[in-house]
Amino acid sequence: MDDAWQLETRPAGTGELAIVLGGRWCMEETLPAPELVAAKLEGGVRKVCFDTAQLADWDTGLLSFLGSILKACEERGIAADTAGLPPGAQRLLAMALAVPEQTVPGRDNGAAGIFAQVGTATLEFVRGMPAMLAFLGEITQSLGRLATGRARFRSRDLWLEIEEVGPRALPIVSVISFLVGLILAYLGADQLKMVGAQIFIADLVAIGMVREVGALMTGVIIAGRTGAAFAAQLGTMQVNEEIDAFKTLGIHAVDFLVLPRILALMLMVPLLTLYSGFIGMLAGLMVAVTIFDIGVFEYYTETLRALTMTHILVGLSKGSAYGAMIAFAGCLRGMQCGRSAEAVGHAATSAVVTAILLITIVASVMTIVYYQLGI
Amino acid sequence: MADNGAPHIEVSQVTLGYGEYVVQRGLDFAVNKSDIFVVMGGNGCGKTTLMRALVGLQAPLEGTVRYGGADFWRAAEEERQQLKRRLGILFQGGALWSSLTLAENVSLPLHEYTSLSNAQIDEIVAFKLALVGLAGFDDFYPSELSGGMKKRAGLARAMALDPDILVIDEPSSGLDPLTARRLDELIVELRDSLGTTVVVVTHDLASILAIGDNSVYLDADTHTMIPTGHPQDALKNGDPKVRHFLTRGNSK
Numbered sequence: 196m197d198d199a200w201q202l203e204t205r206p207a208g209t210g211e212l213a214i215v216l217g218g219r220w221c222m223e224e225t226l227p228a229p230e231l232v233a234a235k236l237e238g239g240v241r242k243v244c245f246d247t248a249q250l251a252d253w254d255t256g257l258l259s260f261l262g263s264i265l266k267a268c269e270e271r272g273i274a275a276d277t278a279g280l281p282p283g284a285q286r287l288l289a290m291a292l293a294v295p296e297q298t299v300p301g302r303d304n305g306a307a308g309i310f311a312q313v314g315t316a317t318l319e320f321v322r323g324m325p326a327m328l329a330f331l332g333e334i335t336q337s338l339g340r341l342a343t344g345r346a347r348f349r350s351r352d353l354w355l356e357i358e359e360v361g362p363r364a365l366p367i368v369s370v371i372s373f374l375v376g377l378i379l380a381y382l383g384a385d386q387l388k389m390v391g392a393q394i395f396i397a398d399l400v401a402i403g404m405v406r407e408v409g410a411l412m413t414g415v416i417i418a419g420r421t422g423a424a425f426a427a428q429l430g431t432m433q434v435n436e437e438i439d440a441f442k443t444l445g446i447h448a449v450d451f452l453v454l455p456r457i458l459a460l461m462l463m464v465p466l467l468t469l470y471s472g473f474i475g476m477l478a479g480l481m482v483a484v485t486i487f488d489i490g491v492f493e494y495y496t497e498t499l500r501a502l503t504m505t506h507i508l509v510g511l512s513k514g515s516a517y518g519a520m521i522a523f524a525g526c527l528r529g530m531q532c533g534r535s536a537e538a539v540g541h542a543a544t545s546a547v548v549t550a551i552l553l554i555t556i557v558a559s560v561m562t563i564v565y566y567q568l569g570i
Numbered sequence: 571m572a573d574n575g576a577p578h579i580e581v582s583q584v585t586l587g588y589g590e591y592v593v594q595r596g597l598d599f600a601v602n603k604s605d606i607f608v609v610m611g612g613n614g615c616g617k618t619t620l621m622r623a624l625v626g627l628q629a630p631l632e633g634t635v636r637y638g639g640a641d642f643w644r645a646a647e648e649e650r651q652q653l654k655r656r657l658g659i660l661f662q663g664g665a666l667w668s669s670l671t672l673a674e675n676v677s678l679p680l681h682e683y684t685s686l687s688n689a690q691i692d693e694i695v696a697f698k699l700a701l702v703g704l705a706g707f708d709d710f711y712p713s714e715l716s717g718g719m720k721k722r723a724g725l726a727r728a729m730a731l732d733p734d735i736l737v738i739d740e741p742s743s744g745l746d747p748l749t750a751r752r753l754d755e756l757i758v759e760l761r762d763s764l765g766t767t768v769v770v771v772t773h774d775l776a777s778i779l780a781i782g783d784n785s786v787y788l789d790a791d792t793h794t795m796i797p798t799g800h801p802q803d804a805l806k807n808g809d810p811k812v813r814h815f816l817t818r819g820n821s822k
Contacts (some may be wrong), residue, residue, distance in 0.1 A: 439665065444655075
């Protein structure tokens with residue numbers, strides 16, 4: 196019978212308001228809004244007291260209700276006598292109200308408008324540029340030490356990274372390259388049918404895969420697979436103060452951690468690019484032979500005719516460039532990582548975004564340059 | 571308070587902070603050789619920032635840090651590297667290199683900075699690990715160890731090059747009271763037997779009172795330090811604020 200909450204207010208003496216609480220005041224009940232009582236505080240009320248003789252059970256639901264009322268009283272300059280409340284509630288309320296609400300300087304609590312957000316993001320990007328260049332400089336110095344045999348890292352780390360970046364990526368690179376080769380073949384077949392030159396599927400797939408798409412697909416796969424992993428690994432080391440431990444010992448963390456990763460990617464991505472092109476051509480062959488009735492030998496000779504060394508080298512150069520971009524982005528974001536779990540996640544995300552952005556920029560620039568040079 | 575010889579570390583008029591935001595200013599103290607010097611204070615008072623300034627991870631905004639008279643932050647890069655090599659640092663979580671085994675963690679500084687043979691290095695590594703009670707764990711990776719073992723392994727690595735100065739960040743954080751006490755005893759033992767100067771950054775009262783020879787208190791409210799001398803003296807008749815801290819708020 197005492198299930199629901201009860202609330203009433205009645206005047207008690209001159210300018211005094213008694214708030215009578217009864218029943219269950221728990222969070223799972225739908226409790227009344229404090230404004231109901233606050234509205235009664237107008238009109239000559241000087242003092243508020245509480246009567247909780249009928250109160251059966253209470254939890255934070257009651258406390259937050261009372262907290263709002265006490266705050267409303269304070270704003271209106273009304274004295275509140277909490278003596279009528281259960282002793283536990285009195286103590287908790289006293290604790291909650293003991294420390295006034297703090298306004299921490301330098302902390303912007305308001306939500307920024309769209310223009311402010313765009314502006315802040317732009318400024319942050321521009322402010323990030325020197326850090327990027329500084330990191331590029333550190334890597335260059337590190338490569339310089341490598342060239343003169345003074346860079347220190349363990350060859351075992353390099354081999355581990357090579358294995359992780361190269362052979363272990365083969366399955367995913369195979370699947371995606373095969374499907375992309377298949378798509379290219381169908382796309383070409385449909386268009387070339389109109390001019391009755393379906394044999395040129397071989398040219399389209401070979402040149403397309405080896406020169407552009409193989410490198411691009413490998414780049415995107417490795418950015419998501421390895422770039423993110425690098426950022427997360429280095430970021431976690433940053434959180435664990437492992438990188439600080441290197442610095443305080445005077446060992447170049449870039450030599451020890453970044454260099455093997457960069458070398459592994461720069462060696463492996465071009466090879467994966469070649470592999471991707473090969474798988475794509477296999478897919479093209481399969482489509483051409485089974486769906487469009489082109490002979491295996493015909494397709495083979497047409498592919499050999501179309502695929503010159505230049506195309507292969509262009510593909511390789513792009514693969515190397517993308518590998519460098521992924522390594523740069525992954526290691527940069529990892530080394531810049533903050534000191535929390537959330538920051539590691541952010542570093543991994545940011546590494547992938549940065550890597551794909553850089554890959555796209557480099558791809559465009561290289562395509563235009565090669566076109567202008569007539570390669 | 572032990573007083574044997576010239577101050578080993580001298581911090582004068584140091585201001586610490588990030589950009590515009592000042593964490594601590596007017597830090598002025600000297601650490602004598604073979605003292606265990608405690609930097610204490612509440613959360614967020616700048617203890618760790620001070621430690622980072624002492625070991626070369628973050629430059630102070632103003633002031634100087636001297637090691638045996640040499641100005642650490644204004645020294646040329648080469649000289650600073652030399653000075654850093656005299657420091658051994660134990661980070662809060664141990665900061666062991668996660669891709670290396672314990673033995674590799676301890677041997678890396680030795681490979682890097684000594685011309686000892688591999689056999690000699692292996693011997694030293696085995697000895698240091700035995701010293702911290704981790705003999706036989708040579709081939710374990712840091713992720714396979716408990717928090718206390720990581721700390722002890724971190725101490726073995728910090729001691730690898732027999733540094734003149736050990737800087738320890740929160741030795742007892744995350745350790746149970748008995749493990750924390752054993753680590754304290756190990757620190758005292760290392761000081762007694764090797765004469766190492768130890769700087770301990772901590773807010774662990776048991777540890778402060780048990781091992782400190784000299785101390786400063788970093789006040790988070792006034793953003794400056796209170797020199798407190800021997801922690802036991804500070805507990806009896808030091809600054810009221812420091813007594814308040816050292817008694818968990820039970821003074822007065």
